[in-house]
Amino acid sequence: MYSLTDVNLFLRAAEAGSLSAAARQLNLTPAAASAALKRLEAQLNVRLFERSTRSLRLTPEGEVFAEHGRGALGMLADGEALIGARSRTVSGEVHLSAPTDLARTWLSGWLDDCLGRHPDLRLVLHVSDALHDLTRESVDIALRYGDLQDSSLIARRLTVSEQVACASPDYLARHGTPRHPRELAHHNCLTFYSNHRPRTTWTFQRDGKTHEVRVEGDRRADDSALVHQWALEGAGIIYKSRLDLMDDLQQGHLVPLFPAFRGPEVALNALYPSKRYLPLRTRRVLDDLVECFAN
The missing domain is CATH 1.10.10.10 (Winged helix-like DNA-binding domain superfamily/Winged helix DNA-binding domain)
Known part of the structure; x- marks a missing residue:
C-alpha cells in the first residue's frame, strides 16, 4: 500500500x-x-x-x-x-476559469455569497478569454460560452444568452444610429479574438432569415473586457452576450441596436473533466453556480 x-x-x-x-x-x-x-x-x-x-x-x-x-x-x-462533525461543511481549494467580462460582471458578487455559505472554502479564479486545458492546468470548473467541443468534458448548462449589438449614447450622438445590420459597414466596430480567431462576422435574425455581416474597426483585442470598456468610452459598436452587458444596458450606459432583429442565443456551460473524480467541494460550487444563473 x-x-x-x-x-x-x-x-x-x-x-x-x-x-x-x-x-x-x-x-x-x-x-x-x-x-x-x-x-x-x-x-x-x-x-x-x-x-x-x-x-x-x-x-x-x-x-x-x-x-x-x-x-x-x-x-x-x-x-x-x-x-465527521463537519458533514455539512466543505473545505479546500477549487480552481474556476471564466471569461474576463463574465468574471467581472457576475462572479464578483457570486464569490462573496459562495464564500459566505462555505467559509472554509478557497476559490481561485483563472480569468481569461483563452480556453484552459482543465487537466494540465488543474482547473476544476471552466465557464465557457458555446457548444461543447471536447468529448472528454462534461457540460452543465447554466443559462442561455442572446448576442446583442450596442453602443454608448455618446458614440451614437456623434455617428448616428444604424437601423439595419448592413449599415454596420459604415461604423467603427470593436471586435475581439480568442485562440487566434477574430470574431469579425456578426449574425442577426429576422422573420426566419439570417443576416451575416462582416465588420471592421480600428481596434481589436484578445481581452473582451477591454473591448467592452472601449464601447463604454464611445469608441465604437460592440457585439456581445447580453449577459455580459446586462448592467450597462439596464443603466443606459450602452444602447441596444436593431430592435427588429435578434442575435443568436449562446449557452453558458460549466465544464469539468468526465474522467476526474469530482470532490464534494467542487460539486457544491457547481450547484451554487447553477443557482446563481437561475435567479
Whole structure:
C-alpha cells in the first residue's frame, strides 16, 4: 500500500513544481521529502518526475498518477467529512476559469455569497478569454460560452444568452444610429479574438432569415473586457452576450441596436473533466453556480 503522506507530498510537489516547496508545506526536511518520493517511485516502478537543477516536471506516468491521486485523496476527504462533525461543511481549494467580462460582471458578487455559505472554502479564479486545458492546468470548473467541443468534458448548462449589438449614447450622438445590420459597414466596430480567431462576422435574425455581416474597426483585442470598456468610452459598436452587458444596458450606459432583429442565443456551460473524480467541494460550487444563473 502507498503511504498517504508520500502521495500527498508527490501531489504538492507536482502542483508547486518543487520538491523543497512541498517539503516546507508539510514540515518535512529535504532529505525526508526526497526519500518519500524515491519510495513512491520504487513502489510504482516508474519515474514520476523529470528532474533538473532548476525544475521538476511530471513524466507522462506522473501525470496519470497525479490525476488519480487527487481523486483518491479527494474521496477520502469527502468520506471524512460525511462521517465527521463537519458533514455539512466543505473545505479546500477549487480552481474556476471564466471569461474576463463574465468574471467581472457576475462572479464578483457570486464569490462573496459562495464564500459566505462555505467559509472554509478557497476559490481561485483563472480569468481569461483563452480556453484552459482543465487537466494540465488543474482547473476544476471552466465557464465557457458555446457548444461543447471536447468529448472528454462534461457540460452543465447554466443559462442561455442572446448576442446583442450596442453602443454608448455618446458614440451614437456623434455617428448616428444604424437601423439595419448592413449599415454596420459604415461604423467603427470593436471586435475581439480568442485562440487566434477574430470574431469579425456578426449574425442577426429576422422573420426566419439570417443576416451575416462582416465588420471592421480600428481596434481589436484578445481581452473582451477591454473591448467592452472601449464601447463604454464611445469608441465604437460592440457585439456581445447580453449577459455580459446586462448592467450597462439596464443603466443606459450602452444602447441596444436593431430592435427588429435578434442575435443568436449562446449557452453558458460549466465544464469539468468526465474522467476526474469530482470532490464534494467542487460539486457544491457547481450547484451554487447553477443557482446563481437561475435567479
